[in-house]
Amino acid sequence: MLQADAIFIGAGINSLGAAVLLGEVGWRVLVLDRNEVPGGAVRTLQLTLPGFHHDIGAMNLTVLASSPFFQEHQSQFAKYGAEFITADRSFGSIAPDGRFLGITTDRDVNLRAIAQFSPADAQAWKTWNADFDRCAPILFRILGSPAVAGGPLEYVFGKEVPVPEETRQALRGILVDSLRHNLTARFESDAVQALIAAWGLHLDYAPDVAGGCWMPFLETNVDQRQGISLVKGGSGHVIHALCRMVEETGGEVRTAQTVEKILFDSGRAVGVQLADGESIRCSRAVVASVTPTALLKLADGHLPRAEVSQARDWQFGPGTLVVHLALAELPQWTAAAARQSFYVHLGPTLDDLAAAYQQGMAGLLSARPFCVVAQPTLYDPSRAPDGRHVLWVMVRAVPAEIRGDAAGKISGSQWTDDVKNAFADRVLELIEEHAPGFRAAVLARTIHSPRDLEHLNPNLVGGDLNAGSMHLAQFYGQRPFQGASRTPLPGLYLCGASTWPGGGANPGSGILVANELLKAD
Numbered sequence: 001m002l003q004a005d006a007i008f009i010g011a012g013i014n015s016l017g018a019a020v021l022l023g024e025v026g027w028r029v030l031v032l033d034r035n036e037v038p039g040g041a042v043r044t045l046q047l048t049l050p051g052f053h054h055d056i057g058a059m060n061l062t063v064l065a066s067s068p069f070f071q072e073h074q075s076q077f078a079k080y081g082a083e084f085i086t087a088d089r090s091f092g093s094i095a096p097d098g099r100f101l102g103i104t105t106d107r108d109v110n111l112r113a114i115a116q117f118s119p120a121d122a123q124a125w126k127t128w129n130a131d132f133d134r135c136a137p138i139l140f141r142i143l144g145s146p147a148v149a150g151g152p153l154e155y156v157f158g159k160e161v162p163v164p165e166e167t168r169q170a171l172r173g174i175l176v177d178s179l180r181h182n183l184t185a186r187f188e189s190d191a192v193q194a195l196i197a198a199w200g201l202h203l204d205y206a207p208d209v210a211g212g213c214w215m216p217f218l219e220t221n222v223d224q225r226q227g228i229s230l231v232k233g234g235s236g237h238v239i240h241a242l243c244r245m246v247e248e249t250g251g252e253v254r255t256a257q258t259v260e261k262i263l264f265d266s267g268r269a270v271g272v273q274l275a276d277g278e279s280i281r282c283s284r285a286v287v288a289s290v291t292p293t294a295l296l297k298l299a300d301g302h303l304p305r306a307e308v309s310q311a312r313d314w315q316f317g318p319g320t321l322v323v324h325l326a327l328a329e330l331p332q333w334t335a336a337a338a339r340q341s342f343y344v345h346l347g348p349t350l351d352d353l354a355a356a357y358q359q360g361m362a363g364l365l366s367a368r369p370f371c372v373v374a375q376p377t378l379y380d381p382s383r384a385p386d387g388r389h390v391l392w393v394m395v396r397a398v399p400a401e402i403r404g405d406a407a408g409k410i411s412g413s414q415w416t417d418d419v420k421n422a423f424a425d426r427v428l429e430l431i432e433e434h435a436p437g438f439r440a441a442v443l444a445r446t447i448h449s450p451r452d453l454e455h456l457n458p459n460l461v462g463g464d465l466n467a468g469s470m471h472l473a474q475f476y477g478q479r480p481f482q483g484a485s486r487t488p489l490p491g492l493y494l495c496g497a498s499t500w501p502g503g504g505a506n507p508g509s510g511i512l513v514a515n516e517l518l519k520a521d
């Protein structure tokens with residue numbers, strides 16, 4: 001068996017990215033995952049019918065595709081079967097009046113589309129883009145650097161990153177404002193505000209959450225520039241490629257291996273114990289890609305008191321439910337432009353988005369849930385048999401513990417099959433409102449409730465797709481502990497969505513932990 005320098009707990013995208021980087025400089029790495037199929041939230045499975053390939057989680061791989069990590073490993077991704085495709089009509093929302101407002105990679109087309117809702121907002125979109133040109137280099141630098149304990153204001157007003165005077169005001173707003181505050185000051189149309197704010201709910205940035213602007217700001221501008229990247233056949237091909245890259249360096253990815261305990265010797269992490277009792281030791285580092293809550297159990301009494309208390313206080317964001325559909329045809333959206341759009345957001349105004357989030361946080365099944373409808377087969381027909389389609393409908397702000405139904409129709413406090421089906425029916429009915437006849441095209445469906453998602457990947461506690469709320473209290477230098485990849489325990493390191501810079505299908509925290517380990521080497 002491999003004599004490992006480093007053991008990774010969890011074969012998520014961050015662990016695998018870090019394992020590749022360490023393997024390339026001669027480290028022997030062992031990556032362990034409890035599942036049969038590696039990848040965590042990035043897996044592609046035939047969930048409905050044979051020949052229909054569904055991404056259980058991440059599908060939008062734009063950040064990965066535009067990262068230096070990808071550029072440096074492009075030929076290996078290609079060699080191992082991860083072929084990237086661009087959706088040039090990337091996203092849009094159904095507006096309150098039923099029209100569709102979508103963003104493409106053609107800025108002039110976008111300006112004309114926005115002007116249909118408000119000529120003033122078309123001008124404001126230009127400022128939104130110009131602010132991006134000024135702020136993006138700093139934002140990407142922040143997201144790609146180790147976290148600074150004080151949080152975002154240090155970056156804007158402090159010494160870590162020099163910020164030109166003319167950029168400060170815009171950057172401060174993007175880092176600190178709530179979406180409602182920032183967007184209502186910039187845009188007058190409900191439709192334009194919701195077009196942008198919908199992205200906040202891909203994380204847990206509802207319209208009134210402070211610090212929630214940065215992600216919609218980056219996503220909307222980047223999508224206009226380069227579209228959304230997805231991988232032919234499903235995101236799982238990226239994981240397959242990363243596993244082969246690890247093996248190419250002499251490393252190993254072992255699946256169906258649950259780590260139950262981190263082993264310590266004189267206070268130093270020296271290996272892991274598996275659920276079947278096997279102990280595996282390593283010489284340099286144990287890297288855990290788990291939540292702080294799970295780390296408490298794995299480190300079993302070794303974490304210092306401050307970290308124990310922070311781990312106990314770790315809060316998870318709202319849950320997620322995903323309806324995976326095999327379809328005879330794509331939705332015939334009444335607003336024809338939606339038929340070409342990779343994502344269609346159903347959440348017409350800031351107030352609709354805020355209400356859906358608030359109901360979810362209060363434990364209620366939303367009466368009109370916020371839905372992200374992805375139509376991957378528009379751009380990648382290989383995911384379904386000829387002429388057929390898959391549809392991925394992600395509902396955000398869904399409670400893991402159900403306290404009631406905001407519409408007063410669904411009873412039950414657990415995610416039983418009856419409750420799942422009743423709620424999925426509500427979601428499909430919402431789509432049917434905008435695409436009459438849609439339900440008749442459904443060949444089969446599989447529903448992943450918040451509890452099912454947690455079962456598929458224990459980091460998705462209560463269906464929280466970011467493994468912990470991304471609000472300011474748990475972001476920057478608080479994600480988690482002091483925001484660092486290392487822990488106070490020698491030999492024990494962290495990566496993954498619970499760590500800085502948070503959730504997302506790219507190896508951001510994996511790169512940071514690899515750098516940290518190489519620095520310590």
Ligand SMILES: Cc1cc2nc3c(=O)[nH]c(=O)nc-3n(C[C@H](O)[C@H](O)[C@H](O)COP(=O)(O)OP(=O)(O)OC[C@H]3O[C@@H](n4cnc5c(N)ncnc54)[C@H](O)[C@@H]3O)c2cc1C
Nearest residue numbers: 010012014034040041057058059060259496497503504505
């Ligand atoms: C429904 C959904 C949609 C999403 N959509 C997008 C999107 O479109 N774009 C995007 O960028 N991001 C998206 N995300 C978020 C993104 O997928 C995740 O943030 C990211 O994949 C997390 O990666 P990670 O490296 O933290 O590892 P994870 O994906 O969390 O994987 C961790 C792995 O560790 C394993 N593990 C945990 N504990 C143990 C243990 N004790 N022993 C052994 N193994 C263990 C788990 O089985 C898992 O395989 C989505 C997530 C979900 C759930």
